[in-house]
Amino acid sequence: MTRRTDLHTHSTASDGTDSPAELVAHAAAAGLDVVAITDHDTTGGWAEAAAALPAGLALVRGMELSCTSAGGLTVHLLGYLVDPDARALADERDRLQGERRSRLRAMAERMAADGYPVDPDEVMASATGSAGRPHLAAALIRGGVVANTDEAFADLLRDGGPYYVDKADTPLADGVRLVRESGGVPVLAHALARPSDGRNLTLDEIAALVPAGLAGLEVDHPEHAEPEREQLRALAAEHDLLVTGSSDYHGDRKVNRLGQCTTADEQLERLLALGHGVPLLTGGA
Numbered sequence: 001m002t003r004r005t006d007l008h009t010h011s012t013a014s015d016g017t018d019s020p021a022e023l024v025a026h027a028a029a030a031g032l033d034v035v036a037i038t039d040h041d042t043t044g045g046w047a048e049a050a051a052a053l054p055a056g057l058a059l060v061r062g063m064e065l066s067c068t069s070a071g072g073l074t075v076h077l078l079g080y081l082v083d084p085d086a087r088a089l090a091d092e093r094d095r096l097q098g099e100r101r102s103r104l105r106a107m108a109e110r111m112a113a114d115g116y117p118v119d120p121d122e123v124m125a126s127a128t129g130s131a132g133r134p135h136l137a138a139a140l141i142r143g144g145v146v147a148n149t150d151e152a153f154a155d156l157l158r159d160g161g162p163y164y165v166d167k168a169d170t171p172l173a174d175g176v177r178l179v180r181e182s183g184g185v186p187v188l189a190h191a192l193a194r195p196s197d198g199r200n201l202t203l204d205e206i207a208a209l210v211p212a213g214l215a216g217l218e219v220d221h222p223e224h225a226e227p228e229r230e231q232l233r234a235l236a237a238e239h240d241l242l243v244t245g246s247s248d249y250h251g252d253r254k255v256n257r258l259g260q261c262t263t264a265d266e267q268l269e270r271l272l273a274l275g276h277g278v279p280l281l282t283g284g285a
């Protein structure tokens, strides 16, 4: 049997618009056999997704850790099957949550001070899980300032933009080690996607993460064109890394559709064999 597997999705536990229960229902309706929930810097959606898992759908529990490269780039690292109670990783998630909240409030306050129709308290209250710029974008849409999230990110909210406030993310190699030490499988997310801050990691910088324990590369992703996929596939082959394909679904907030990109069965099997923080869950079991 060939399973349809999508290993990267977001819920309202971070900046997606589906609740975790809606996410797994939509995944089943989209014809997926396996879905991963990978909210930014949190495992907060896992319990609801697991409780609502439809029969016949399997759930890979993961997260997407916000990291910073040695060169100062923002890099996203997927951590699959981590033990959510592993102390060092739990502490780092708490720290990142704090960074997210203080930076988003600072951005909202700057915009309010300049006369934009955003209420910092309302923005913060709207972020029930990991707070992110999409929550501020939603306030700008409600206030009629922009038509959609893309337009908000095109100027006002972009990296280095007029209201941008930085946050202190996890040093990338530390993130790779943290995920491994928590029993998880670290996979570099959308490494060659159109960067919001000017440039991407080089292939050498990616290869340098292998000794730290990097296990895989997200190759098939809606924001990778074929040349990027080819480069990453070659790099994965060279270093015996596993290769994933995923949609990076965010509900209504992005055009990415569930199952838009998928992961091959043998790659999923490799991933499941490497991860031992928590098991794969099967709905209806």
Ligand code: AMP
Pocket: 015, 040, 131, 132, 133, 134, 149, 150, 151, 153, 154, 250, 253, 254
């Ligand atoms: P933050 O996590 O606060 O740094 O905000 C970055 C998040 O915003 C990323 O996780 C993306 O999912 C989301 N994002 C960035 N650009 C866009 C866009 N043009 N449309 C929708 N979401 C976006």
Ligand code: FE
Pocket: 010, 015, 040, 250
């Ligand atoms: Fe996101």
Ligand code: FE
Pocket: 064, 076, 189, 190
């Ligand atoms: Fe990402």
Ligand code: ZN
Pocket: 008, 010, 064, 248
């Ligand atoms: Zn993502």
